[in-house]
Amino acid sequence: MKGISIFPGLDYSVRENVNYMERAFRNGIEYIFTSVHIPEADRKRVKDEFDIILTEAEKRKMKVIVDISKGFFDEFRWEDRRIYALRLDFGFNDNEIVQLSHKYNIQLNASTVTEDWMKRLMESGLNVSNLTVCHNYYPRNNTGISLELLTERNRFFKEAGLKITAFVPGGEFRRGPLYEGLPTVESHRNVHILACAQELLYAGTDIIIIGDSMASEKELEALGKLENGKWLLPVLLFEKAKEIYKGFLIQEHTQRTDVSEDTLRSEKIYKDKTVEVFNTGIRAAGTVTIDNKHYGRYAGSLQIVKKELSADYRVNVLGFVCDGGLLVEKIKAGEKFTFYPV
Structure with a gap:
């Protein structure tokens, strides 16, 4: 399963983002990751463009994952919006996470969650049937996690029966303000998208998302051709x-x-x-x-x-x-x- 990222209020207009969504859809890509709490984003544009993105995604039956922190959560009426999952970033306490898991599909940060914390949440009543996990992407060079750590974390999540998402960088068009790529694994930062994606799959990842806010037609086509059980070598x-x-x-x-x-x-x-x-x-x-x-x-x-x-x-x-x-x-x-x- 494969996805793209679209970031309202940043590098591209809503028209460019909808066109990108359509190109991804034509290449068999079914997930969209977006964030509504990026500090550098234009807040007015975020609010204006977010619902357009959701509407256009629904037309194509694409599943939207929304990254949100506690400080921005109350700006939106989530029950009025059709989303696949809320990815809960920083600021939510244990009780809030448990409560939200009974109202929405939620994702926890797979790069930082620990086995002890997950057990504590489960003991507090976490609705695991509404839970998946999603690794971070890392905009700054030299800050991504190692493949070894990702593999170790994925092993635990697999044993818990959780679906796992992670990011590969785009090669041609990278997201601001740093423009250094948005990978989960640091060693992937300047490697071909097909190699990164397949190494993540090999490490037990279920959903591969292009972290950067625009991918080339060639990259979308390549990602769209990936099949489980068959290696595709660039x-x-x-x-x-x-x-x-x-x-x-x-x-x-x-x-x-x-x-x-x-x-x-x-x-x-x-x-x-x-x-x-x-x-x-x-x-x-x-x-x-x-x-x-x-x-x-x-x-x-x-x-x-x-x-x-x-x-x-x-x-x-x-x-x-x-x-x-x-x-x-x-x-x-x-x-x-x-x-x-x-």
């Missing part, structure tokens, strides 16, 4: 490789069951035509290669390199997986994968 191809092998690469591939130490090997072999020699350079980790005609019966074999290998006149370099080293090692024996040219 790949930068050399032009000649794209001309000849793009159709082969975007087919569904399967990691061989006899997993190689040095490379990920596809079960599928390219057989359309003779693989002529070109671009037989050094193979860094993440390099996508195909064996050429000089490798005899191995010609047409497709690999992704796991560690640096020297040049081999029998192996053509097609391009590079743009995953920041996050995905290839996670693909297990017999798992499906395909390539997404960027």
Whole structure:
């Protein structure tokens, strides 16, 4: 499940935000995250635009998550608005959280909630059937959480039967005032959206939301194509490789069951035509290669390199997986994968 973020009163007009919502909807994206308590936002615009966003989301049957702190909560009549969940940020005490859980679907901050606090809320009467959790995003560089912490927290939430949301940064259009991306995990800040999203899924996250306030058409399309159980690898191809092998690469591939130490090997072999020699350079980790005609019966074999290998006149370099080293090692024996040219 996938989502976008829309922030009234900030970088984009309400018309631009509605157009963005429509583009996301066309790419199969079903969630919208928004916040009505950002300090830098124009308060008048927030109030004017918020209901328009809710109305337009309802037309498309998109689910809206609203981030709110205690100081701004009473500015809105929540019972009059159709929202999927209220994400309760700072300022709410235990008793207020418990009471709200009996009136609305609520989300708690997955990045800061502790097991002890959750147990205390449950003992106080928290309505767990109306509860999900949502990690923070982190606008300032070097402040995001580690993947290890996210995985640890997610493990606890999964055991509690809670649905988990987290954020990936946009690549092209970043939200002000810092414009440094809005990831949950710090190591994702400058990595391709597909790599970030799939690492979050691998760590047990259920809903992936683009944190920044606008994503490119290419990013929306890429996120929309993600499917559970199939790895989608962003790949930068050399032009000649794209001309000849793009159709082969975007087919569904399967990691061989006899997993190689040095490379990920596809079960599928390219057989359309003779693989002529070109671009037989050094193979860094993440390099996508195909064996050429000089490798005899191995010609047409497709690999992704796991560690640096020297040049081999029998192996053509097609391009590079743009995953920041996050995905290839996670693909297990017999798992499906395909390539997404960027």
